[in-house]
Amino acid sequence: MIRRAIHILQSRGIRSLARAAIVRARSLLAKPSSLLPIYQDRFIGKSGIEIGGPSQAFSRRGVFPVYPMVGTLDNCNFSASTVWEGTLQQGKTFVFDPAKPAGQQYLAETTTLNELPSETYDFVLSSHMLEHTANPILALLEWKRLLADGGTLVLLLPDRHHTFDHRRPVTTLSHLIDDFNAGMGEDDLTHLPEILALHDLERDPDAGDMEAFKARSLRNVENRCLHHHVFDTSLARELVEHGGFKIHAVEEIGPHHILLLAQKR
Numbered sequence: 001m002i003r004r005a006i007h008i009l010q011s012r013g014i015r016s017l018a019r020a021a022i023v024r025a026r027s028l029l030a031k032p033s034s035l036l037p038i039y040q041d042r043f044i045g046k047s048g049i050e051i052g053g054p055s056q057a058f059s060r061r062g063v064f065p066v067y068p069m070v071g072t073l074d075n076c077n078f079s080a081s082t083v084w085e086g087t088l089q090q091g092k093t094f095v096f097d098p099a100k101p102a103g104q105q106y107l108a109e110t111t112t113l114n115e116l117p118s119e120t121y122d123f124v125l126s127s128h129m130l131e132h133t134a135n136p137i138l139a140l141l142e143w144k145r146l147l148a149d150g151g152t153l154v155l156l157l158p159d160r161h162h163t164f165d166h167r168r169p170v171t172t173l174s175h176l177i178d179d180f181n182a183g184m185g186e187d188d189l190t191h192l193p194e195i196l197a198l199h200d201l202e203r204d205p206d207a208g209d210m211e212a213f214k215a216r217s218l219r220n221v222e223n224r225c226l227h228h229h230v231f232d233t234s235l236a237r238e239l240v241e242h243g244g245f246k247i248h249a250v251e252e253i254g255p256h257h258i259l260l261l262a263q264k265r
Contacts, residue, residue, distance in 0.1 A: 004028045009181050018198060033259055035249050044153045045071040046122035049103075051110050051139075052084075052129035054096040057156055063253050065099040067123065074104040074121075078114060079188075083223050109186065111138040118145050123152040131158060131227045134188040137180040140243035147264045153245055155260045157219060159166060160230045162256035164203035168194060171229040173238045187221045190230050 036043075043066050050058070050073060067073070075094040080125050081087050094103040108115055110133055124143045130137075133139045143153065160166055179188075196214060207213040207225075220226045231239075233250060236258050240247055245262035253259055 021249075025105055031063070031253065033251055033253055035251055035259065035261055036066065039152070039248070039261060040069060041225075042123060043069045047072045047117070047120075047121040048125060049074040049076060049121050050094075050096070050127075051075075052126060054094070055125070055127035055156075055179065056083075057127040057257070058125055058154075059097070059116070063112070063257055064156070066154070067137065068099065069221070070100070070123075072101070072103055073125075074106065076106040076108055077108065078109055078224060079148065079222075081227060082195070104254055111186070113137055113142050113146065116146055119148045119151075121146050121151060122148060125154045127156040129156055129256065131229055131231060132224045134181050134186050134208060134228050135184045136229060136239060137176055137243060138184075140215055140240070140245075144244050144264055149201070149264065152263070152265045153240070153260070153262045155236070155240065155262070157231045157236050157258045157260070159252065159256050159258050160229070160232055162254075163226055164207075165198075165201040165230045166179040166203075167198040168230045171237055173235060173242060176229065176239060187199055189218070189220065192217055192220075193228060220263045231258060236260055 040154050048070055053075060054063070055068075055186060060068055072135045073094070073096050073137050075096070077088055078086060080089065088105060088107065091103050092104055094105040096103065106113070106115060110129070123170050124147060126143070130136050130139060138188065144192060146260070158165065160168065160170060195217065196210075199213065201207055201210065201213060204213075217226055233252060237247060237250060237260070240260055240262050244265050246265055247262045249261045
């Protein structure tokens with residue numbers, strides 16, 4: 001019923017309403033993770049950084065509502081202007097929870113966080129961001145560098161079975177390793193032919209028609225909308241372990257989340 005209503009809105013050209021309907025439907029379908037009560041001591045009063053965001057998933061009504069617990073939270077986004085957050089300004093401007101002080105906003109590539117000192121944070125958060133990165137292993141290694149010994153990684157990834165990627169094959173770990181060894185940069189478009197052939201536009205109302213989607217995709221280095229790689233739970237596990245983390249828990253959360261909680265080795 002919800003999907004039919006969304007299709008009606010799309011067919012009538014009311015994409016803003018279709019997008020709002022999708023966000024609302026996802027919030028109604030998603031249930032909070034069962035993991036946070038078990039691992040909350042890793043976040044209560046602690047210092048962390050989020051890559052991308054702020055994210056609804058970590059908010060008070062999210063699937064992993066950690067924002068109200070943390071002591072301080074900084075943030076890093078790749079640009080001063082993004083599709084998801086709008087305009088950003090570096091400095092103490094990262095507002096993630098109305099009851100918490102704003103954190104430091106950094107503007108930098110997630111794979112080259114040279115401005116941030118090593119072993120600074122107790123935890124790193126990332127929600128539906130790593131799939132937008134051309135070199136996920138390099139990104140994970142940078143995030144690990146930021147963590148103190150024993151620090152915690154909370155990673156949310158999209159399960160390809162329940163997203164517009166469902167027609168695409170799951171990426172292999174060997175492919176990600178090859179990208180890392182090749183020093184793949186964020187201007188990479190080698191996956192674009194596959195994406196254009198298999199992307200399900202009916203599940204991606206923001207993308208417009210194929211002509212608009214292709215035009216946006218060709219400017220991916222500016223907007224970062226593409227999913228370079230396609231994940232399922234098995235690949236998510238392999239990637240995080242390869243990045244030097246010990247996985248404590250993995251949970252599949254409807255409608256489309258893969259949640260991993262891991263510790264820096």
